[in-house]
Amino acid sequence: MPKLKVALYWAASCGGCEIATLAIGDKILKLAEAADIVFWPVAVDAKYADVENMADQSIDACLFNGAIRNSENEHMAKLLRQKSKIMIAYGSCATEGCIPGLANFYNLKMMVDTAFIDTVSSDNQDKIIPQTSVKVPEGELELPVLWETVKTLAQTVDVDYFVPGCPPEERTTWLALEALLSGKLPPKGTVIAHPANAVCNDCPRVKHEKKIKAFHRPYEIIPEPDKCLLEQGLLCYGVATRGGCGAPCPQANMPCTGCYGPVEGVRDQGAHFLTALASVIDANNPDEIEKILDGIVDPAGTFYRYSLADSMINRARIKQ
Amino acid sequence: MTDFEPKIVAFLCNWCSYRGADLAGTSRMKCAANVRAIRVMCSGRVEPAFILRAFELGADGVLVLGCHPGDCHYAEGNYKALRRMMLLKRTLKQLGIEEDRFRMDWVSASEGDLFTHVVNDMTEKVRALGPFKAKEEAKVA
DSSP states (O other): OOOEEEEEEESBSOSHHHHHHHTTTTHHHHHHHHEEEEEOTTTSOOOHHHHHHSOTTOEEEEEEESBEEEHHHHHHHHHHHHHEEEEEEESHHHHHOTGGGGGGGSOHHHHHHIIIIISTTOOOTTOOOOOSEEEETTEEEEOOOEEEEEEOSTTTSOOOEEEOSSSOOHHHHHHHHHHHHHTOOOOTTOBOSOOOSSHHHHOOSBOOOOOBSOOBOGGGOOOOSSBOTGGGTBOOGGGGSOOOSOOHHHHTTOOOOOTTOSOTTOSOHHHHHHHHHHHTBOOOSHHHHHHHHTTOSOHHHHHTTTTGGGSSSOSOOOOO | OTTOOOOEEEEEETTTHHHHHHHHHHTTOOOOTTEEEEEESOGGGOOHHHHHHHHHTTOSEEEEEEOOTTOOTTSSHHHHHHHHHHHHHHHHHHTTOOGGGEEEEEOOTTOHHHHHHHHHHHHHHHHHHOOOOOOOOOOBO
16 A cells, blocks of 8 residues: 655644644654655645645645634645645644634734733834835845634635644544544544543543532632532533543643533534533522622633634624 | 614513513504514523524624513523523623623513513614624735
């Protein structure tokens, strides 16, 4: 059997997905045995022009991580889609926007001002902000154009499979790679992860009927070791998050933050968690409810931490 | 904006508010024709995702009406709705959606006049806000 040709790329991401790819450990040798990596900016010396020179559909699979937030991201997404038989959105950024997608709470000016001018540690008295082109003696240099709204990979090009997680757990990555290497691929559009309805299915903590009188932030309490974190008032996202990760966070006393995306069949993860959370608040009096809700410091940011760019209301409306 | 007629999606509970709307109709009360009524068995059935989906599909405003507190046919459903909608309101605010585009209220089966008042009031408030743009495109700077 000829070796598979695989490409890996990062768009708007933190680099964690690259590390997650390497986290499969010595299985990476199995990958190297069965596949040639033809493009991987973080590890393989190949230029964009090399990809442009490849024949269409000549790459068997592309693992694309990162969201789409500038002209370069979009160009590479379209180019790699054209060159690849299978396009895999790898990780939460490519799948649902993830942390870069939180930029959709602001507009471009607010973002640029915060990054280059307003931050306390910025020393920028002349208020210089990056430009997209500059003339130098050798000619004109260009930088990618930053967008106001972050998009997901599937909002940009046709995507065949999704691998959830920020970053994907080692076992999830290997599940996807194994499917790829064995040629036993699931139906198009599948989110590849170990089957579990929600993170709660993987979580060994004991669960009772939930009645919440007050919400706490993780630094405010020391949680009991065996009891459901949500029942203890921590905003644990497990009830509304796809399982398959093995629930490492709640087992380390940290509430789930929802990185594996919505559970199967749910479109808007944030609304789903909001619904679950409001339902278990133990109060019927509006004033008391308001007081309990004050314990959720940043509702939209908590509910849409990973999925804002892919949610029904994909960005905040900002009055100019 | 003179031609703008707001589209308002209203989730009405079967036992109180839908019958309140019915009463307004059978009593020949005049009421703005901007509401698209969706009958649900209980306001507690209305998930926040329904409201977001209505906005996504082009609603300019969303109204949820249920039985008065203490009057729920299922004893507690409207309290559950209240908690959800209070949390949703906080979330919508952060998403920059104007407060007047979403309203939760109580209308009983005998309150045809109140139903008319709520619908007319909301229609005028949403009219003043103008159309809601469902999807914001990725704009290039």
